Amino acid sequence: MKQPQQQQQQQAICAAAATTAAMATTAAGSGCEGEKKAPAINSELWHACAGPLVSLPPAGSLVVYFPQGHSEQVAASMQKDVDAHVPSYPNLPSKLICLLHNVTLHADPETDEVYAQMTLQPVTSYGKEALQLSELALKQARPQTEFFCKTLTASDTSTHGGFSVPRRAAEKIFPPLDFTMQPPAQELQARDLHDNVWTFRHIYRGQPKRHLLTTGWSLFVSGKRLFAGDSVIFVRDEKQQLLLGIRRANRQPPNISSSVLSSDSMHIGILAAAAHAAANNSPFTIFYNPRASPTEFVIPFAKYQKAVYSNQISLGMRFRMMFETEELGTRRYMGTITGISDLDPVRWKNSQWRNLQVGWDESAAGERRNRVSIWEIEPVAAPFFICPPPFFGAKRPRQLDDESSEMENLLKRAMPWLAELPICKHSHAVGVPEIIEQPQHAKYWCR
């Protein structure tokens, strides 16, 4: 009920200090230092908001950094392609092997947009631990969090009423109601990425009965400026505490223009910073914005290495690739390699960044990228037992996506040796419980 007030006040206090500091000579922002340092963002919530495909390499591990991908993130943020004015940096290789010194999670205070800050240092040799850490990142499945995600309807966001909670979601995530009450109701408290607490009345009523969030809900909607089509994510953490995140629909251009830096300067800044770091083996800092960036551009070294040395790439080769569904699920699409060529033959010759041209089996081709990198795909020319037919999932199309990661864990517990075969780790087979009892069926799955 009182959240916005509290936020207002904090801002006002900070403002007074900043006004004085801004007029002072060179001290840049010393006034608000205390307020500024982020309150250690909850990792589970951050990842829930970032999406199921986003995984950050652990600090201390060895990674591969692709300036091209970084540049694409800027281009996507600015809604502007790389301009001819941007010089090429011939001394900057298309990939840098780096030690990842530091990873910190962030969320934009205005929009709740999640992003990560990484400190990278180019290296020419590396310790065994760093390499092992990067392998660890591959094998170690993120401990699955209990959460639900719902895309807001017109009714959810209108001022006419509250939020209709999907039945399964309420039962899975919220504390159980006391059904002896008439009607059953309780007060829920949930923390957002900035550690603000939002309070809701959770009630089970109506005919037929349903779970609703009423009092407090509209303050959240207006406070976060949510609209129909945006999504909310409720997470229950290990301490049974509720966390609350948002994901905005892919509407408006994120930062239509920056008012600080031209997009040319941004591109140059990225390239020059990387080139300078590469030349001196000195650390540099980047931001990775998983929702703005089309593709991850800091890859665990082990993932890169295994993809490059294990995957035999050839024209016409079939592969699978993971995509995110609505409601934070994952699913795979089948595709075929139709070409191998440089994405930008002028600036980035012989780069492995998205050098595979691909076509997709399912028709809505315009929706998927027509260029990918080798570490993004899973070849289907894998051991026979792991190779289902392309439309295997048709029998139960609705549930397949949501349960895939759950099933993946199940599978791994049943067949731990699978984890040793990263090529196959993401196979469709994980959606198929029968494989565990009847692996001999596998022979029917390949053609």
Place this chain on the structure above:
Amino acid sequence: MKQPQQQQQQQAICAAAATTAAMATTAAGSGCEGEKKAPAINSELWHACAGPLVSLPPAGSLVVYFPQGHSEQVAASMQKDVDAHVPSYPNLPSKLICLLHNVTLHADPETDEVYAQMTLQPVTSYGKEALQLSELALKQARPQTEFFCKTLTASDTSTHGGFSVPRRAAEKIFPPLDFTMQPPAQELQARDLHDNVWTFRHIYRGQPKRHLLTTGWSLFVSGKRLFAGDSVIFVRDEKQQLLLGIRRANRQPPNISSSVLSSDSMHIGILAAAAHAAANNSPFTIFYNPRASPTEFVIPFAKYQKAVYSNQISLGMRFRMMFETEELGTRRYMGTITGISDLDPVRWKNSQWRNLQVGWDESAAGERRNRVSIWEIEPVAAPFFICPPPFFGAKRPRQLDDESSEMENLLKRAMPWLAELPICKHSHAVGVPEIIEQPQHAKYWCR
């Protein structure tokens, strides 16, 4: 009444196109091109919002660009000083003589923050026209606009009521009311920087009588997210149309962090872009944000030249300098040069950027910068007739600031030869009407 709706819809339409485009391969933002191009921002309103001290050199003119100042703008925006990681660019001089190809005015669609985009091209020789244009910029006083600026009170921004219009402001700017009505009232329409029209009920009522904006006002306050301490600016243009701008109080760090680019990369981007342009005499693009930037860093060449060649700088020298007051007025403060030294002796040796250390006569010294550049100050060792005593304005302290530019024009019409002495152009004398009839009084003004 309906403004927010209309904006919502436009956003939604744009969103649908952007979603498709974003998924497409390389086309960055082709979907929204139509919507994106700004609707030619009104120059009078832009300047009113930018403040009385901001003047943009005209396109085609010769300017001096200072990378240090540009860097300071980024530092101020990011609330972060230049880091040691940022390499120095020994080949980038501390100032670049440039041709200013293009100046476009912008306003942030979210915050209405004003900024300008400039395309600069370093030159080694220049035509006479470009030089003359830069001189023109000095002499040509901006045609004074009729406006008023009011800092919002708690009552103005509360939901309890409307906006209390200062009597003089209403009489000067708004169309006259029909006082035969009981009560006198009318509907006002005003356009903001994005050409959105806001409608207000203007009524003259109460005991004692006063001007108020009622219906429509709270929509404006919430739509622009204004708080007590922020200011509104009403401008009446030549066509008697009302324009409406805002100025936020100097509270929160503007962009506390960018989520796209580290501040290091931004600094590097600026320097590398300038260095690349300087090396190739190729054009580059910068953003100038007058509210975020402590100091202008693109200076008309003529202004720079005259300051450097006319002003005899010495330790202990007395000078005046313009500052902005609240409510968009100007006033001068007296100061003394206390030192001459490089601001950053490592990165920018022998730079003229803010190489003068200064002290200020009036006590609240912390509020004013302790380093300035030579083109920002007016030496008081000027021709005698233009040198009033420091506290001359005491006789009419309240009106002095508001009317200074008006009086300046008056003065110039009376004594056009004054315009040929840019050193003295900003003298306090302009606030003194008596000079026109009785210039012989000048002898009393110097000590």
Place this chain on the structure above:
DNA sequence: ATGTTGGCTAGAAGCCGACAA
């Protein structure tokens, strides 16, 4: 001259089950 407050009222916000889909 103008900022703030109490009183009043119209209209929006918001809780409820009905009724689809």
Place this chain on the structure above:
DNA sequence: TTGTCGGCTTCTAGCCAACAT
């Protein structure tokens, strides 16, 4: 199972002059 709607209630937004500075 859950999205939207009409009905009803509550409370805030917002107009007014009184009063204070």
